[in-house]
Amino acid sequence: MDRKRIANLLSSTTGLALTVGISFAIVVLLILVLSEQPGTAIYYFFVGPFTNAYYFGNMLNQAIPLIFTGLGIAVAFRSSTFNLGGEGQAYSGALVATVICLALPTLPGFVGGTAAIIGAILIGAFLAGLSGFFRMRWETDQLISSFLVSSAVILIINFLVTGPLDDPANSMLTTARIAQQFQFLKIYRPSKLDASIFFAVAIAIGTYFFMQRTHWGYEMRMCGINREFSKYAGINVGKYLLVPMAISGGFHGLAGAVTVLGTHYRCLKGVTAGLGWNGIAVALIAKNNPIAVIPAALFFAYLDAGAKAAMLHADVTFELAKIAQAVIFFLVTAQALYGLFNSRKKKVTT
Amino acid sequence: MNNTSFPIPMLHSTIRIMAPFLLAAIGGLFTELAGMLNIALEGLMLVGAFFSVVFAAATGSLFLGILLGIAASVLAAYIFGFISLNLRANVFITGLATNLFAEGITVVLAFQIFGNKGVIRFENLSKLPVLSIPALQRIPVLGDIFVGHNVLVYVSWLMVVIAAIVIYKTPFGLRIRGTGSNPAAVEAIGLSPKRYRMYAILISGFTCGLAGAILSLQMGAFVPGITAGRGWIALVAIYLGNKTPHGILIACIVFGFAESFSNYAQGFINMPADFILAFPYIITVIAMIAFSILQHYRLKGVER
Numbered sequence: 001m002d003r004k005r006i007a008n009l010l011s012s013t014t015g016l017a018l019t020v021g022i023s024f025a026i027v028v029l030l031i032l033v034l035s036e037q038p039g040t041a042i043y044y045f046f047v048g049p050f051t052n053a054y055y056f057g058n059m060l061n062q063a064i065p066l067i068f069t070g071l072g073i074a075v076a077f078r079s080s081t082f083n084l085g086g087e088g089q090a091y092s093g094a095l096v097a098t099v100i101c102l103a104l105p106t107l108p109g110f111v112g113g114t115a116a117i118i119g120a121i122l123i124g125a126f127l128a129g130l131s132g133f134f135r136m137r138w139e140t141d142q143l144i145s146s147f148l149v150s151s152a153v154i155l156i157i158n159f160l161v162t163g164p165l166d167d168p169a170n171s172m173l174t175t176a177r178i179a180q181q182f183q184f185l186k187i188y189r190p191s192k193l194d195a196s197i198f199f200a201v202a203i204a205i206g207t208y209f210f211m212q213r214t215h216w217g218y219e220m221r222m223c224g225i226n227r228e229f230s231k232y233a234g235i236n237v238g239k240y241l242l243v244p245m246a247i248s249g250g251f252h253g254l255a256g257a258v259t260v261l262g263t264h265y266r267c268l269k270g271v272t273a274g275l276g277w278n279g280i281a282v283a284l285i286a287k288n289n290p291i292a293v294i295p296a297a298l299f300f301a302y303l304d305a306g307a308k309a310a311m312l313h314a315d316v317t318f319e320l321a322k323i324a325q326a327v328i329f330f331l332v333t334a335q336a337l338y339g340l341f342n343s344r345k346k347k348v349t350t
Numbered sequence: 351m352n353n354t355s356f357p358i359p360m361l362h363s364t365i366r367i368m369a370p371f372l373l374a375a376i377g378g379l380f381t382e383l384a385g386m387l388n389i390a391l392e393g394l395m396l397v398g399a400f401f402s403v404v405f406a407a408a409t410g411s412l413f414l415g416i417l418l419g420i421a422a423s424v425l426a427a428y429i430f431g432f433i434s435l436n437l438r439a440n441v442f443i444t445g446l447a448t449n450l451f452a453e454g455i456t457v458v459l460a461f462q463i464f465g466n467k468g469v470i471r472f473e474n475l476s477k478l479p480v481l482s483i484p485a486l487q488r489i490p491v492l493g494d495i496f497v498g499h500n501v502l503v504y505v506s507w508l509m510v511v512i513a514a515i516v517i518y519k520t521p522f523g524l525r526i527r528g529t530g531s532n533p534a535a536v537e538a539i540g541l542s543p544k545r546y547r548m549y550a551i552l553i554s555g556f557t558c559g560l561a562g563a564i565l566s567l568q569m570g571a572f573v574p575g576i577t578a579g580r581g582w583i584a585l586v587a588i589y590l591g592n593k594t595p596h597g598i599l600i601a602c603i604v605f606g607f608a609e610s611f612s613n614y615a616q617g618f619i620n621m622p623a624d625f626i627l628a629f630p631y632i633i634t635v636i637a638m639i640a641f642s643i644l645q646h647y648r649l650k651g652v653e654r
Binding site for chain 1: 387389429433436437438439440442443444446447448450451453454455457458459461462467579582585586589622623624625627628631632634635638639642643645646
C-alpha cells in the first residue's frame with residue numbers, strides 16, 4: 001500500500017514537473033524568438049516575482065481569488081458536475097459586492113463587508129445553480145448552459161459598469177470607489193496583499209474537511225464517482241446535480257467579492273477576467289484536492305506575476321502568461337505524461 | 351428607414367452573419383459524431399481569423415491568406431488532437447486549452463509584430479470577391495436575400511452539402527459515425543478509432559479556419575477575440591440541429607437571424623452595444639433549454 005502510494009506520488013510529481021517544464025520551455029522559446037532583449041525578459045519572467053516585496057506581495061494577493069475559484073471547480077468536478085461559467089459568476093460577485101457597498105455607504109465596515117460577501121456568494125450560487133437546475137430537471141447540458149449564461153452575464157455587467165454605474169469622475173471604465181471601512185486590511189505594504197489570504201487558506205482547509213468528513217461531502221463524492229450506483233444506494237442524486245453547482249458558483253462569487261474588497265475597491269470592466277478559466281487549471285493541477293489548491297493557485301499567480309514583471313522590464317507582453325497557462329492546461333490531464341513511472345509499478349501491484 | 355424593404359436587408363445580412371456559424375458547426379459535427387465534445391471550435395476559428403488576415407496582407411493575395419489561415423488552424427487542431435489522442439488527455443480540458451492558447455498567441459504575436467494589442471487594420475487589403483449574378487438578382491425577394499454575398503458564404507452552404515454526402519454516403523462517413531457510436535466495432539474490423547477521431551479533428555480545424563477567415567477578411571482587420579463566442583454558439587447549433595447537417599443549417603439560420611435582428615433593433619430602440627452582444631447568448635441558452643425540455647418529454651413519452 002505504502003509503496004503504491006509512493007509510486008503514485010512519484011509519477012504524478014514527474015508528470016507535473018514535465019508539464020511545467022514544457023510550458024516554461026515554450027515560453028523561453030517564444031521570448032527568444034520575439035523579444036529583442038530576451039535575457040532581461042526571461043530573467044524577470046522567472047525571477048521577477050521574487051526580486052522585491054512589492055512583486056512578491058502582489059503575487060500572493062493574486063493567489064487569493066484563484067484559491068476560491070480553484071476550490072469552486074474542485075468541488076464541482078469531485079461531484080461530476082461541470083461549471084464552465086466561472087468567469088461570469090466571479091464577475092457578478094464583484095459587481096454585487098460593489099453595489100452593496102455603494103448602496104450602504106454608512107454601514108459599519110464589518111456589517112457592510114459581510115453583506116457584500118454574502119450577496120456575492122448568493123449571486124454566484126444562483127447563476128451556477130441555474131445550470132444545475134436545468135440539468136436536474138431536463139438534462140440540459142451543464143457545460144454549455146453554464147458557459148452561455150456566464151457569457152451573457154459578462155456582457156450585461158460590462159454594460160452596467162460602463163453605462164448606468166459608471167463613475168463620471170473617473171476616466172477608467174469603472175464604478176465608483178467603495179467606502180474606506182469596507183476595504184480589507186493591507187498586511188504587507190507597499191504590495192496589495194490583504195488579510196483575506198488567511199481567510200482563503202482557512203476556507204480551503206474547511207472545504208477539505210467538508211468533502212472528506214461530512215455527510216454531504218461524502219454523498220457528493222459518491223455521486224462524483226458513480227452517479228448510477230449512488231442512486232441505487234439511496235442517495236438523492238438529483239440534489240447533487242444542483243448543490244455542488246451552487247457551492248461552486250458561491251466560491252466564484254466570493255472570489256469576485258475579495259477582488260473588489262481586497263484589491264481594487266471598485267468594479268472595473270473585466271476586473272475578474274481569467275479567474276474562472278484559471279480556476280479550472282488550478283483545480284486540475286491540485287487533482288481536485290482542496291488543500292492542494294493552495295499551492296496550485298500560488299503557482300498560477302506566479303506565472304501572472306512573472307509575466308507582469310517581464311512586461312514592465314522588457315519588450316514582451318503580459319499575455320505570455322496566458323500561453324504558459326494554456327500549455328499547462330493542455331498537458332495537465334495527459335495520462336501519457338503522468339503514467340511514465342507508474343505503468344510498470346502498476347503491473348506489479350495489481 | 352423604408353418600412354416595406356426593412357425585412358429584406360435583415361434577411362440578407364442573416365445569410366452573411368450565419369456563414370461562420372455554419373462552417374464551424376459543420377466541422378464540429380464531424381468531431382461530435384466521432385464521439386468528442388469539441389470545445390476548441392472557438393480557438394480554432396480565432397487562429398484562422400488571425401493568420402488568414404495577416405498572411406493575406408503579407409502576401410497581397412486573399413487566396414493565399416485564406417489557405418495559410420486554414421493551414422494554421424489545421425495545425426492548431428493537430429496539436430489539440432495529438433495531445434488529446436496520443437497523450438491521452440481529457441478532450442474537454444485540451445479544448446479549453448486550445449481556446450486559451452489561441453487567445454494568448456494571437457495577442458502576443460499581434461503585439462510583437464504590429465506593436466499593438468487592439469484593432470489591427472490592414473488598409474490595402476482587397477475585399478472578398480462578391481458573387482453577383484444580375485439575372486438571379488432580379489428574382490424578387492429570394493434574389494435580394496441570397497445573391498450578392500461574398501464567395502465564402504456560398505462555400506459555407508456548399509460545405510453543408512458536402513458534409514451530408516460524406517457523412518451519410520461514404521465509407522469514411524460511416525467510420526466516423528461508428529467511431530462515435532461503437533468504437534469497439536470499428537476496432538474489430540481492423541480500423542483505428544483514434545485515427546478517425548484525428549481526421550474529424552483536422553476537418554474541424556479546416557472548417558474553423560475558413561470560418562475565421564470570413565470574420566477577419568470581411569472586416570479587413572483583426573480584433574482580439576474577434577470570434578466573440580461564435581464557436582460556442584456553433585457547438586450549440588450542433589445539438590439543436592440534432593447532429594445532422596440540415597438540422598445545423600436550420601439552427602444557424604435561427605442564430606444568424608437573431609444576430610441580424612438585434613443589429614437592426616439597435617437602429618430603432620436605443621439599446622447599448624453590450625446588450626446587443628448578449629442577445630445571441632440569451633437566445634441560444636433559451637433555445638437550448640427549450641430543446642432539452644422537448645427531448646425530456648419526448649423520451650418520457652417513449653418510456654410510457
